[in-house]
Amino acid sequence: MSFPDALTRARDLAEAQIAAALTDVDLPVAEAMRYAVRGGKGLRAFLVIESASLYGIETAASVAAAIECVHAYSLVHDDLPCMDDDDLRRGLPTVHRKWDEATAVLAGDALQSLGFGLLVDADCPAEYRLDLIRSFALAGGVRGMVGGQALDIMAETADVPLTLEQVIRLQAGKTGALITWSATAGARMAGADITALQTYGDALGLAFQIWDDVLDVTGDAATVGKAVGKDASAGKATFVSLLGLDEAKRRADELVTKACDALAVYGQSAETLREAARFVISRDR
């Protein structure tokens, strides 16, 4: 299967699991949850399903759904007026614009709960499921994504822009932790060594974020699906402001090579994951 097809399939599998989990919950907040997960790229779901497939596991849909729940919740909360204050996400009104702020807070909260609930049903032995949940809680929590978000907010009010090292640390939390978790999920489901997939995920996550900064400068809102140019106009340190556009692109490219090389141990069966890494620095949204 080609990468674009695998991506679409992973996203659809995850969305179907989430919709099934919300069947017969007849509340606006449940509708907001479904809305929030729809239309994403599905990159994290893809990483879960593809890494599981390296170990012959073809039933990772609930794990893929779990990571998409948590990713979606983080976007819903990140878009809130007290955070990034965005009106547009994936080309559509953000949850708090379509409903209201209270619904956005609650939909995000319930998406996080649902994410953990879905992991309980992962199709692997109990001990491995517990490892998935333990690592998921770390990657999403104050030592992972939320910690990165908090650093990001502190950076906005700091007197001096962050250094490159600080931006890398921030992004390793904010977007890197969940991407790496997604990439390692397959090995965790198999109780196998996660090292190679971790290296892949770390490099991919950083390349992904560098490319987001590139798109913030070179993209247009209609294609990207959210506001662009915000970071630059806010005087925020980004990979582009710190490295320049060309050097940022060169680093992203270098990271993608590193990510692909890390998968050598899996041989040809990891080719779709390599394709994904190359996609990350060619996408226009």
Place this chain on the structure above:
Amino acid sequence: MSFPDALTRARDLAEAQIAAALTDVDLPVAEAMRYAVRGGKGLRAFLVIESASLYGIETAASVAAAIECVHAYSLVHDDLPCMDDDDLRRGLPTVHRKWDEATAVLAGDALQSLGFGLLVDADCPAEYRLDLIRSFALAGGVRGMVGGQALDIMAETADVPLTLEQVIRLQAGKTGALITWSATAGARMAGADITALQTYGDALGLAFQIWDDVLDVTGDAATVGKAVGKDASAGKATFVSLLGLDEAKRRADELVTKACDALAVYGQSAETLREAARFVISRDR
């Protein structure tokens, strides 16, 4: 051990576990997390530790900490300007007043992640830990607490006040689900039948909420530790507005009897849990 001592001990055990989990996280958001869990009544932690003790399990501190994390997160988000907009909680400034809204959103989010992370370390077999996590996700999610919160917000803008049946459904989610979960946690850790503790928890939770409505009418803010009289002035349907003060108290009393009776199977060893039920309708905060 008397009930007040057991309550203090459970709360302190939970707080110590949470503080340990946050050791060396040097971010304002982590400070906000610690702040948010401090000074609670510790009722949920107590229910976990006491129900576990019925099964001879004396090592339920991480499970107690998990429920206090989720309880604290729900309060932090509930106090936000877009929700109840409260300045005071447990007699101190709410998190968004002491820090800011973004920190309050993130601290709540990370407390939820931490709660799930703590459950992974529950001192019981892997299958029972997964049962704890599955039921915890349901109790805290859109079919439990968040669903109740969402109904509560809808009620505020509804044209007609809720009926008694609707208020009972709302509260069963908003506060009942986590209280019942806490009461059943011990049986879950032992892989035992949860029925008796579930009946106890359901009755206790409803009595608890009725008494909260009583305190909203009869209490003063300094003692209760948060604003009072808000529901009445907002024209919100409460157990007191629907039943009258005397009938509300009588129902709470009846529920406490039901809760105590449900524990007959545990004999004398459940006496502290019975004391807890009686406390719920005698507390002044």
